[in-house]
Amino acid sequence: xxxxxxxxxxxxxxxxxxxxxxxxxxxxxxxxxxxxxxxxxxxxxxxxxxxxxxxxxxxxxxxxxxxxxxxxxxxxxxxxxxxxxxxxxxxxxxxxxxxxxxxxxxxxxxxxxxxxxxxxxxxxxxxxxxxxxxxxxxxxxxxxxxxxxxxxxxxxxxxxxxxxxxxxxxxxxxxxxxxxxxxxxxxxxxxxxxxxxxxxxxxxxxxxxxxxxxxxxxxxxxxxxxxxxxxxxxxxxxxxxxxxxxxxxxxxxxxxxxxxxxxxxxxxxxxxxxxxxxxxxxxxxxxxxxxxxxxxxxxxxxxxxxxxxxxxxxxxxxxxxxxxxxxxxxxxxxxx
Amino acid sequence: xxxxxxxxxxxxxxxxxxxxxxxxxxxxxxxxxxxxxxxxxxxxxxxxxxxxxxxxxxxxxxxxxxxxxxxxxxxxxxxxxxxxxxxxxxxxxxxxxxxxxxxxxxxxxxxxxxxxxxxxxxxxxxxxxxxxxxxxxxxxxxxxxxxxxxxxxxxxxxxxxxxxxxxxxxxxxxxxxxxxxxxxxxxxxxxxxxxxxxxxxxxxxxxxxxxxxxxxxxxxxxxxxxxxxxxxxxxxxxxxxxxxxxxxxxxxxxxxxxxxxxxxxxxxxxxxxxxxxxxxxxxxxxxxxxxxxxxxxxxxxxxxxxxxxxxxxxxxxxxxxxxxxxxxxxxxxxxxxxxxxxxxxxxxxxxxxxxxxxxxxxxxxxxxxxxxxxxxxxxxxxxxxxxxxxxxxxxxxxxxxxxxxxxxxxxxxxxxxxxxxxxxxxxxxx
Numbered sequence: 098x099x100x101x102x103x104x105x106x107x108x109x110x111x112x113x114x115x116x117x118x119x120x121x122x123x124x125x126x127x128x129x130x131x132x133x134x135x136x137x138x139x140x141x142x143x144x145x146x147x148x149x150x151x152x153x154x155x156x157x158x159x160x161x162x163x164x165x166x167x168x169x170x171x172x173x174x175x176x177x178x179x180x181x182x183x184x185x186x187x188x189x190x191x192x193x194x195x196x197x198x199x200x201x202x203x204x205x206x207x208x209x210x211x212x213x214x215x216x217x218x219x220x221x222x223x224x225x226x227x228x229x230x231x232x233x234x235x236x237x238x239x240x241x242x243x244x245x246x247x248x249x250x251x252x253x254x255x256x257x258x259x260x261x262x263x264x265x266x267x268x269x270x271x272x273x274x275x276x277x278x279x280x281x282x283x284x285x286x287x288x289x290x291x292x293x294x295x296x297x298x299x300x301x302x303x304x305x306x307x308x309x310x311x312x313x314x315x316x317x318x319x320x321x322x323x324x325x326x327x328x329x330x331x332x333x334x335x336x337x338x339x340x341x342x343x344x345x346x347x348x349x350x351x352x353x354x355x356x357x358x359x360x361x362x363x364x365x366x367x368x369x370x371x372x373x374x375x376x377x378x379x380x381x382x383x384x385x386x387x388x389x390x391x392x393x394x395x396x397x398x399x400x401x402x403x404x405x406x407x408x409x410x411x412x413x414x415x416x417x418x419x420x421x422x423x424x425x426x427x428x429x430x431x432x433x
Numbered sequence: 434x435x436x437x438x439x440x441x442x443x444x445x446x447x448x449x450x451x452x453x454x455x456x457x458x459x460x461x462x463x464x465x466x467x468x469x470x471x472x473x474x475x476x477x478x479x480x481x482x483x484x485x486x487x488x489x490x491x492x493x494x495x496x497x498x499x500x501x502x503x504x505x506x507x508x509x510x511x512x513x514x515x516x517x518x519x520x521x522x523x524x525x526x527x528x529x530x531x532x533x534x535x536x537x538x539x540x541x542x543x544x545x546x547x548x549x550x551x552x553x554x555x556x557x558x559x560x561x562x563x564x565x566x567x568x569x570x571x572x573x574x575x576x577x578x579x580x581x582x583x584x585x586x587x588x589x590x591x592x593x594x595x596x597x598x599x600x601x602x603x604x605x606x607x608x609x610x611x612x613x614x615x616x617x618x619x620x621x622x623x624x625x626x627x628x629x630x631x632x633x634x635x636x637x638x639x640x641x642x643x644x645x646x647x648x649x650x651x652x653x654x655x656x657x658x659x660x661x662x663x664x665x666x667x668x669x670x671x672x673x674x675x676x677x678x679x680x681x682x683x684x685x686x687x688x689x690x691x692x693x694x695x696x697x698x699x700x701x702x703x704x705x706x707x708x709x710x711x712x713x714x715x716x717x718x719x720x721x722x723x724x725x726x727x728x729x730x731x732x733x734x735x736x737x738x739x740x741x742x743x744x745x746x747x748x749x750x751x752x753x754x755x756x757x758x759x760x761x762x763x764x765x766x767x768x769x770x771x772x773x774x775x776x777x778x779x780x781x782x783x784x785x786x787x788x789x790x791x792x793x794x795x796x797x798x799x800x801x802x803x804x805x806x807x808x809x810x811x812x813x814x815x816x817x818x819x820x821x822x823x824x825x826x827x828x829x830x831x832x833x834x835x836x837x838x839x840x841x842x843x844x845x846x847x848x849x850x851x852x853x854x855x856x857x858x859x860x861x862x863x
Contacts, residue, residue: 139619196849208487208618212783213852215776219845222772226838343772347630350623402559406638413627420616420624 103388105257109246110384115369115376117265117334120272123368124327125345126352127279127361128320134296134359135316136197138210143324143349145221148342149188150325151332152229154181155236162238170240172264175271178329185321188224192217193317201313218343225339234337239263257384264333275326276365279319283361288315296359344409348375351412355419357426366427371412379405437791437860444798451806458681461688463805468695469757471797474781475699475706475790476749481779482788482862483715484742485722487618490609490625492774493632494747497605498598498754499764500636503643505594506653507586513576513641517569518584521641524565531558573641583644591653595698595755602751603744605632610743614736629775636766643764650763656690659683691760698756699794702749706790718742719788750778772841777804780848786858795860803847804840811839 125147132140140146157177167173196217200210242248243266246258283289288311295302295312303309328342335341352371356363382400403410419426448467452460473491480486531554538550574582613624637646662668662683672682709715721728721735729735758764777800785796815836822829851858 139623196853199853208485209852209856211487211619211622212779213849215779216845216848216852219772219776219780219841219848221845223838223840223842223845227835227842230834231838340770344630347623347627351627354620354623402563404638406634407631409627409630409634413624413631416627417612417624420620421612424616424620 099388102255102257103385105249105253105255105259106384106388109257109259111373111376111380113259113261113265115372117262117268117330118376119369119372120268121327121331121334121368122345122348122352122372123365124272124275124323124330125349126356126364126368127276128323128327129349129353130356130358130361130364131316131320131323133353134361135292135312136201136210138207138214139350139358141211141214141346142218142221143320144343144346145218145225145339146185146189146321147324147328147331147345148225148337148339149221150181150185150321151328151337151342152181152225152339153184154178154325154329155229155234155332155337157181158236168239170263171267172237172239172333174236174238174329174333175267178326181325181329182322185325186318188221189317189321190314193313222339222343229339231339234332236337237264237333262334264330268330268334271326271330275323279323279361282319288312292316347409348372348412351416355415355426357428360426360428363426363428370427371415374415375408375411378402378411379408437795440795440799440859441791444795444802447802447806448798451802455809458684458688461685461692463802465688465691465695465760466757466805467798467801468692468699469753469760470778470781470801471699471794472695472702472753472756473750473778474785474793474797475702476746476753477778477782478746478785478787478790478793479706479709479742479749480746481782482786482790482793483710483718483722484739485618486614486739486743486746487622488625488743488746489622489771489775489779490627490629490632491750491778492769492771493625493629494602494606494750495754495757495774496629496632496636496766496769497602498595498751498756499758500643501598501601501751501755502591502594502652502758503649503764504586505589505597506591507649508588510576510581510583510585513573513581513584516576517572517641520569521566521573521584524562524569527565528558528562531555531562534558570639570641578647581644582647583641583649590655591759592655592694594759595752598755599748599752602754603748605751606744606747607740610740614739614743626771626775629771633766633769636764636769643766646767648763648765648767652759652762652764654762655694655759656687659687662686695756695760698752702752703790703794710790777844780844782858783848784851784858786860786862788862789858789860792858792860792862796858799859800844800847803843807840807843808837811836811843 125143128146129140129143132138132143154174154177157180158172158174161167161173161176166176168175196213197210200213240263243261243263244252244259246260249259250256281289283293291302291307292312292315294305295307295309299309302312328337331342331345348371352367353364354367355370356365356367379401382402386400444467448460448464451463473495476494477488477491480488535551535554535558538554539547542550573584576582609625609628613621613628616624636643639645640647643649659680660683663679668683668686669679672679675682677685717728717733718738720731721733721738725735781796781800782793783796784800785794786792812833815833819829819832855861
């Protein structure tokens, strides 16, 4: 019984939150990694692209809520995601046309594009705050819990409760669908294959008649979709605040690099590695150990390896370790 | 040359214009932070313009400089030292020892065992370190938490904190450079971005060090206090002769004092930077930047030179950070934001002209001026735009509220325009 309790506690505080967070990071990292694979630079504006797409979705959600349209137990924001994606797509395509295309034609060095993306980051950041302001926005509605801690206890008779928020379950499901669609697209469709060809060998792809501008446009569209979905899921799970999205840049980059930048499978693995380490290292293990160990060995302190405020340090340390010992990432990505 | 003089004259005119049109206090506030920004930009320019190192962790080094002010100039808290001072120092020395042991183990041991050895040393070391540190920290933070709850500083003159801030930032930079400088540009950028966040997290959470988010206020000043000046009959008389009332005169005098100190530092650093740029060492750095492989073939140790200039540039940022904290008179870790302290400095360097020290200084002043003044300008524009709308309408209120976010947008647009139409900046490298 104690072992069951221990694992339920672990699931409640580590596994379920980390699965949801990992899915959000994986979707974010997929966007970063696609940009890197096709456009060949690290996009510092990705966090703010997420914020912008989410903001569009939040505004649409409010509109739907005001009109009385909802999904019952599911959050209304799900209906608003297409609007968010459209908003983000318009923004990134306009940016590409006005800004990035010029540097592509110049064949500018990747580091110049990174600096350009810093400028874009400022602009997006300003735009998002301009429209919705810098404050926290709550847009989640619908049923709060799939199963609450109390129901779980009554159901199983265990001392520990396992609460699964609707948004957490939703995050994992939506992320799974999105990733499946993405991989189907990349591996099965003509456009997807041309994208992979372009990423592998640009000259050869051009030679075989692939239109580079089309590849770039499709990439931006996919990135807009991934960023918005990741952003909306994160916002539903926690809350929407532009600055938090900017800060997500670090774990997202860490996830993309740890997995092997330019490699979509790696981005997903990286997302979960970062999420599980972050949650695991900042979790107070006292409860788990108390169930697990004999009473004489029960720990006195919280057994929290690092305080939650150091979660950035976790992504960073993993990032550095991977970069030092396996610079191509866990899955073989491109080396910068 | 005429371009340089002309652009600096423009900046001077902008700041003087602020003095004539708004107030001399605002003009001096802009000037002082402009001087500090110019030093930060010099530091980034050293790294990026001279060596091509992509450091986006400026905020972290600025914050380390700020920490130096607290550690140097605040009075020590003897009770806290008695409660746990030596234990904390011991724990930190132990932590450093663990890292050194892990690095040595990695270097000395054979391929098969070293991974496990390093893992064992770091994991065991981490738990031992926490066991040593935590009780000491609790003891220190329990000492009068409302007013102190930290170890305090050394009680030395605050001006000493500026060079020490530089040295501390250099030390941190050395440790980071040792691990991260082998990485290529994008990775280094992301690594430094992370480092900066970690430094801020440490400042926010380690209350025993500098009170964390409870802030350290009332830092000593290198210039007199306004109150003392107002009480000084000689000063009041001089002010009267200039046609100023004592209160305004005292605030101006204090700010002017900072301006003079900062100008002195900037001039010295600028001269040093120019000498470095023109020296054989500077030529070598540019040769490395332009073609690493060729420089390596000529027998230059690229990694070491990179480490050297990374440390130097970060030292400048640390010094500027110490000066800024002295100017503010308080250390508030919650106010450090990457957009303001890292990316804005980058805008300064790119707009001013990377590779040109005078360009970086110019960019520092110009961008800082715009950063401050875009808000009132935006307010003016927004008032024009919304003048036709009905009072009390939601759109009007929202638009007028949003003016404060104009500056981010403006900075982004300026950076993009410069990158597109004058990619080498306002004052290009010769």
